[in-house]
Amino acid sequence: MPLQGRHAFITGGGRGIGLACARALLAQGASVTIAGRDAAALENAATTLRASIVAPRKTGNPVSDPLGRTPTIQMPRVAVSVLDVTDEAAVHAAFTTAQQQLGPVTILLNNAGQAQPAPFAKTTSQHWQNMLDVNLTGAFHCTQAVLPQMLEQGWGRIVNIASTAGLKGYKYVSAYVAAKHGLVGLTRALALELATKNITVNAVCPGYTETDIVQDAIANIMQKTGRSEEQARAELAAGNPQQRLVQVEDVANAVAWLCQPASSAMTGQSIAVAGGEVM
Template sequence: MNATAKTVAVNDATFPSPTLANRHALVTGGSRGIGAAIGRRLLADGAAVTLLGRDAASLDAAATALRAVPGAPMWGRVFTVVADITDADSVAEAMARATQQAGPIHVLINNAGQATSAPFGKTDLQAWRRMLDVNLTGTFLCTQAALPAMLEAGWGRVVNVASTAGLVGYGYVSAYCAAKHGVIGLTRALALELATKGVTVNAVCPGYTETDIVRDAVANIVGKTGRTEAQARAELSSRNPQRRLVQPEEVADAVAWLCQPAAAAITGQAIPVAGGEVMAG
């Protein structure tokens, strides 16, 4: 997606030119998986990156790993903040802390999320509320807290990491599907509200991706069906026409493209990163 971007060689490694220099990007769920990959990608683009999550030790480990990337550009800085994205006060405190550390937030990546599976009839109210709280309300709270700084600057990027489950239905994950459909609805509505404000709002929708969520899904399939791990992984991969799991770095590259200054005309979109599993009509 960045085929025409200029590159810079640093210590025998090649990175995209710092198109996000002097920008501050905050990534929720940033300690592992897709979030960590996005942090690494935005750091390479020159942004100061704040990783937000619930566990300080995991965040510190992720930040240390980013700082240790061989040949990583020296213009990037990495910070961490701890927060529960389902709690408004916790989010407000974390955003204030992040701003103190790295300046106003220009780029927000709403990546934090959870997935649980159960037949609809066995999905209790607690599980339903948890899926909406983490996947939808958390996106709402973080965006509402970060948006004023973007509006003041007249420039901003909000990218919501949704899912193909926000575009189509899947059995046995009704609460998760409902939450991710909500994220896409929020993305589209807010994009229209902000269309003249210099702030874009988009979603990327990964298919099954090589993350802890998929590893948990594999374990669940093995435990309930008696299939082998290889068979369970093959079942999930079969939903992708390319017959493979998406890699976190592929999602991160799509996110980074939407954050570029040159992507100013792209807003209100829900972009599948799923090997052709879902195609926009």
């Protein structure tokens, strides 16, 4: 359990990629705080996560330290934080509470995000600002709030869930694409600032993934074009050389690896989880 004793804070943790990442990090021994705006979804997710925690098997004879004490295994725990990442004051308060509940936060997963399509000519300034606030500024708030805890502990892992939209362009989502490009840029700049602090900063960039955002995209295609759900799904999967939608577990596996102590040389990277769509 390489993350035993670590505390991970996951925004957008009540469903989709965030929930899958919470499962993966729990399986590696980390305690997790799942955060989001939907209190009911968070409580349901927390119940599921707590039920999934399995005590490690005891193998062989326990090894005692020189004072004769037998090491104990710290079981992972799950906490919930109802939070809007665009509210700076609320974010800082949430990280203070999280530390009090489960100890210092040394893993941050900036996963909260939202995609609202609009042709550029019909993109209002409010739409533009909303996309920046949720997809970029929220990560800025959370990272600023958690850094003092990581610096005090002398160890940290920050993983930003960007998108292939942070590595290339997509039409009709210019505000979302701009925000995700900004998140990739933030990842690279912060990785350099923290390179000597034993804190890594990376981005994971999924392609179209089986999440609520993609379900909304499918519904939008069906409404605008009259295509069936199967046809709409095929259209989204067509850009993936594997001809499939990415699964949340695919993303969670990449995130979990980046959080391990063994990934200490990986920083400033933007890893596409997209079946070869971006190389």
